[in-house]
Amino acid sequence: xxxxxxxxxxxxxxxxxxEAVRDELLEYPNTGASIIEISHRSPQYTAVAASARALLxxxxxxxxxxxxxxxxxxxxxxxxxxxxxxLPSDGVATYxxxxxxxxxxxxxxxxxxxxxxxxxxxxxxxxxxxxxxSWDVAEGSVYLHYTSNNTIFGTQYRSEPTVSxxxxxxxxxxxLSRPLDLDRYGLIYAGAQKNIGPAGATVVLVRDDFLxxxxxDLPTMMDYxxxxxxxxxxxxxxxxxxxxxxxxxxxxxxxxxxxxxxxxQKADLLYGRIDRTDFYSSTARADSxxxxxxxxxxxxxxxxxxxxxxxxxxxxxxxxxxxxVGGIRASIYNACPLAAxxxxxxxxxxxxxxxx
Amino acid sequence: xxxxxxxxxxxxxxxxxxEAVRDELLEYPNTGASIIEISHRSPQYTAVAASARALLxxxxxxxxxxxxxxxxxxxxxxxxxxxxxxLPSDGVATYxxxxxxxxxxxxxxxxxxxxxxxxxxxxxxxxxxxxxxSWDVAEGSVYLHYTSNNTIFGTQYRSEPTVSxxxxxxxxxxxLSRPLDLDRYGLIYAGAQKNIGPAGATVVLVRDDFLxxxxxDLPTMMDYxxxxxxxxxxxxxxxxxxxxxxxxxxxxxxxxxxxxxxxxQKADLLYGRIDRTDFYSSTARADSxxxxxxxxxxxxxxxxxxxxxxxxxxxxxxxxxxxxVGGIRASIYNACPLAAxxxxxxxxxxxxxxxx
Numbered sequence: 142x143x144x145x146x147x148x149x150x151x152x153x154x155x156x157x158x159x160e161a162v163r164d165e166l167l168e169y170p171n172t173g174a175s176i177i178e179i180s181h182r183s184p185q186y187t188a189v190a191a192s193a194r195a196l197l198x199x200x201x202x203x204x205x206x207x208x209x210x211x212x213x214x215x216x217x218x219x220x221x222x223x224x225x226x227x228l229p230s231d232g233v234a235t236y237x238x239x240x241x242x243x244x245x246x247x248x249x250x251x252x253x254x255x256x257x258x259x260x261x262x263x264x265x266x267x268x269x270x271x272x273x274x275s276w277d278v279a280e281g282s283v284y285l286h287y288t289s290n291n292t293i294f295g296t297q298y299r300s301e302p303t304v305s306x307x308x309x310x311x312x313x314x315x316x317l318s319r320p321l322d323l324d325r326y327g328l329i330y331a332g333a334q335k336n337i338g339p340a341g342a343t344v345v346l347v348r349d350d351f352l353x354x355x356x357x358d359l360p361t362m363m364d365y366x367x368x369x370x371x372x373x374x375x376x377x378x379x380x381x382x383x384x385x386x387x388x389x390x391x392x393x394x395x396x397x398x399x400x401x402x403x404x405x406q407k408a409d410l411l412y413g414r415i416d417r418t419d420f421y422s423s424t425a426r427a428d429s430x431x432x433x434x435x436x437x438x439x440x441x442x443x444x445x446x447x448x449x450x451x452x453x454x455x456x457x458x459x460x461x462x463x464x465x466v467g468g469i470r471a472s473i474y475n476a477c478p479l480a481a482x483x484x485x486x487x488x489x490x491x492x493x494x495x496x497x
Numbered sequence: 498x499x500x501x502x503x504x505x506x507x508x509x510x511x512x513x514x515x516e517a518v519r520d521e522l523l524e525y526p527n528t529g530a531s532i533i534e535i536s537h538r539s540p541q542y543t544a545v546a547a548s549a550r551a552l553l554x555x556x557x558x559x560x561x562x563x564x565x566x567x568x569x570x571x572x573x574x575x576x577x578x579x580x581x582x583x584l585p586s587d588g589v590a591t592y593x594x595x596x597x598x599x600x601x602x603x604x605x606x607x608x609x610x611x612x613x614x615x616x617x618x619x620x621x622x623x624x625x626x627x628x629x630x631s632w633d634v635a636e637g638s639v640y641l642h643y644t645s646n647n648t649i650f651g652t653q654y655r656s657e658p659t660v661s662x663x664x665x666x667x668x669x670x671x672x673l674s675r676p677l678d679l680d681r682y683g684l685i686y687a688g689a690q691k692n693i694g695p696a697g698a699t700v701v702l703v704r705d706d707f708l709x710x711x712x713x714d715l716p717t718m719m720d721y722x723x724x725x726x727x728x729x730x731x732x733x734x735x736x737x738x739x740x741x742x743x744x745x746x747x748x749x750x751x752x753x754x755x756x757x758x759x760x761x762q763k764a765d766l767l768y769g770r771i772d773r774t775d776f777y778s779s780t781a782r783a784d785s786x787x788x789x790x791x792x793x794x795x796x797x798x799x800x801x802x803x804x805x806x807x808x809x810x811x812x813x814x815x816x817x818x819x820x821x822v823g824g825i826r827a828s829i830y831n832a833c834p835l836a837a838x839x840x841x842x843x844x845x846x847x848x849x850x851x852x853x
Binding site for chain 1: 498499500502504505506507508509510512515516518519522523524529530531533534535536537538539569570571572573574576577581601604605608688690695696697698714716717718719729730731732733734735736812814815820
């Protein structure tokens, strides 16, 4: 039986998508082989990738000025690829530091050029998003980089930054969970393994005018222009194929407005339960709480561990907090159904009644 | 029905492996979720990756001095990653140019340091492997890079180079099809999508003493040392999971000696049929013929096209030559069964009888 899966990533995927993949795994329709056993230049894969792009354009409202790339390597590769392309050695980029991933992005960018950290919430264990009014943005920054959602600390930007330079966003953990104000962005990247598919593909959206500001003489594979121009090398076929199915599932649901409403409902239910008594305590500041990763603690580490073990016995899976911070983390990405959160809340009631 | 699939890559995979993947796609044993929906630090994935490494060690005889990395990005990424790590700006590396992939590897390496091309078969459309006796190897080269098998032109090294510096090998298209004399190598890389799995993972084998010669201050993700030290970032879980199953399949068959014998048998059968009459002509020089990609032509491009179309109607799939060279290409990697080659040879007989 499939349990209620709260994994932070790779995360749960829609069961209907998993079933469709299973049913055609050995024979993709009219192909005589699996989708993963044929050329990435075949009509079949070409149609899959085109459909995935068309769905992204529709779901996000991306105009033709946006390139849609399906790359390998994850966000960790983007940390340096972004700076390698866009940060000249005599230039400066601004970063906002809201956790582990921002910290890593900053470290990689420093290899290439100037980096100004406009604000950091490290002073309070990354438990909040620094208010934009407090940011010290470097004048003339080639871009401002931010991490829209922080999986480890359970924080998320309520709104998008309003700075004068193009935004570069690591949207790995809340991509397609809510709309994007595209005009503010130069580039958006998202590892697939939270909201849109399996690990192994990263979606990069890059606006053409921003793309044209990249440096020349980049290694071919590191140059976003290579991938914007054509299908240069073998893509991660299976991951893109699954992303396309997840995008179709999302579109059929009603797109981003529909999933955003469900996401709000799930988060309200879970934070409401946490706040109802003092037994559970939220670790993120109220104004910075993530709708994707809900982090909380029980009165002791021993109770945290007991909670995780008993939850597992009740088919509520993968609730352990990140290895360096502990506690509980319930990741409730797009594909996590409301029913899973209802089951978790009900278990939280029972657990508190027994142990509170 | 699954046809006989001669795709050059992504290529056919063992049907037994595909069935096993299908059967546990929704629920990995004792997990309540798919292997692709759980953490890459879970006990389940950790065991999969450890098993894949143990199988590679057993199959190839890799000692503990060899690191086994599962990276993303494919051979095209390795082209520059190898040089970025190991070729100092004031150093020189030697390359042998036997086709498109070698040419690309050379172009990327030139961004980092000196490159000497020891030999090239471009003068005869890459239809042969230049004899080692003719090579002009740069003294003091930090490594010698070669492409062991050339998918496009259907050529393959008969034996491994015997130079004094460490070999770096792009083994993407014949990895695990025959043994390797490991003492000669510093690094071996192979995109998974020919002999060992789906697109989306690249196996890198790097010997520790060679690894220690890399330059400092590499971007974290580009540094082989990062991945040799620990699981740094989210790996391509599904691709590694499939690779593990393919490795088990190969081990159960009897390992590399067993598959090498079958590969020889398949190639002998197919080249024998090509050579039996003048109707079919091999495009690779006899001493350089690949056991993985068998390239040939019919008396006219029109007959090539007719052959491909009629073959397809007979469930002999994906026989079209590479887009820039045309003709016929039958890729007969490890997972292509002898029965597929027998069916192809039988079809070739019939086609010649009808059109010869």
